[in-house]
Amino acid sequence: MTQAELFFPRPATPPSPLFHFHEPATAAALEDNEDEPRDAFSAKLIDYPHSSADAVRVAEQRFRRELEKQLGADVLPAMRAFQNASESSDTDLTKREIALAARWVKAYDAARTAGFRDLGDTDEAYFEVKAI
Numbered sequence: 001m002t003q004a005e006l007f008f009p010r011p012a013t014p015p016s017p018l019f020h021f022h023e024p025a026t027a028a029a030l031e032d033n034e035d036e037p038r039d040a041f042s043a044k045l046i047d048y049p050h051s052s053a054d055a056v057r058v059a060e061q062r063f064r065r066e067l068e069k070q071l072g073a074d075v076l077p078a079m080r081a082f083q084n085a086s087e088s089s090d091t092d093l094t095k096r097e098i099a100l101a102a103r104w105v106k107a108y109d110a111a112r113t114a115g116f117r118d119l120g121d122t123d124e125a126y127f128e129v130k131a132i
Helices: 003-007 028-034 053-087 095-115
Strands: 043-044 126-131
Touching: 043 053, 043 095, 053 095, 053 126, 095 126
Parallel strands: none
Antiparallel strands: 043 126
16 A cells, blocks of 8 residues: 555445345335334223332233234224224124224233233223324
């Protein structure tokens, strides 16, 4: 290496266009990802008699994770269908709403079981789900 190379280095050559580490997103991939953003919701443990914030946080996370596992992107639509089914008669609902409401009942029960797994005595406690 000469002094000129040491003090006046040549600019680095740009990488070859043949090597792309990240492929640009195609239109088809973007369309698939449009379904990915899920409606935001919160799950909060209500009327839990103990004050352990860590236990409550872990229970809420387990509840939310199980609810998302059971329903996927249909968490809020299923919750709304269940609320509609609770407030109206079967003749006012579509078959899809009835099916979503039934899925909500099963998913909520599984999520409640997962959430309460390590909490012990929780007779009056419940999980409240709200859209954010």
